Amino acid sequence: MRGLSPEEQALWARVTETIRPLSREPLPTPSLAAAERRPTPPPIAHKAKGLPPRPAAPPTLPRPAIANTLDSSWDRRLRSGDVQPDRIVDLHGHDLERAWQAIDRALENALVNSERVLLLVTGHARPGDPPVQRGRIRAAVNDWLSASRHRGQIAAVRGAHRRHGGGGSLYVILRR
Numbered sequence: 001m002r003g004l005s006p007e008e009q010a011l012w013a014r015v016t017e018t019i020r021p022l023s024r025e026p027l028p029t030p031s032l033a034a035a036e037r038r039p040t041p042p043p044i045a046h047k048a049k050g051l052p053p054r055p056a057a058p059p060t061l062p063r064p065a066i067a068n069t070l071d072s073s074w075d076r077r078l079r080s081g082d083v084q085p086d087r088i089v090d091l092h093g094h095d096l097e098r099a100w101q102a103i104d105r106a107l108e109n110a111l112v113n114s115e116r117v118l119l120l121v122t123g124h125a126r127p128g129d130p131p132v133q134r135g136r137i138r139a140a141v142n143d144w145l146s147a148s149r150h151r152g153q154i155a156a157v158r159g160a161h162r163r164h165g166g167g168g169s170l171y172v173i174l175r176r
Contacts, residue, residue, distance in 0.1 A: 081164065087109070091122050106118060107153075110174060116173065119160060120141060122141055123168050156172075
């Protein structure tokens with residue numbers, strides 16, 4: 001494998017300066033990343049003092065994903081466009097932060113008002129990786145819903161029927 005020439009190194013340095021992470025979580029520092037890769041040693045028994053070993057920290061359990069617990073009649077009604085949304089959330093013109101706040105607020109209001117079907121109008125995502133400016137909300141919305149404080153109340157997320165926006169919209173079905 002060959003190394004980079006000085007011109008290629010300078011170009012690569014300029015490219016890496018323009019990179020922004022897709023999530024809101026800060027990037028780990030190199031010292032923390034190295035510490036996370038090291039295995040934790042087993043607890044040491046204090047034989048001299050006759051103390052039992054300290055218990056290891058409890059493992060962190062992954063957050064459950066959205067259950068997708070709809071029956072076939074719901075799926076049939078969604079595919080045919082027979083379901084009318086109780087609440088419509090249009091995210092056009094929002095930046096990522098405001099879009100996340102709008103989704104969270106809409107979920108909260110829908111749960112308070114016992115609404116069942118939300119229509120999230122996200123806009124069409126452009127193909128390609130990573131998402132370009134126009135498709136960032138669409139690319140992030142499933143992760144947001146999975147990480148939401150209301151994820152336990154979400155029964156399913158489905159693509160919307162053509163009359164409700166098609167590929168640029170999603171149905172969010174809440175539990176009763």
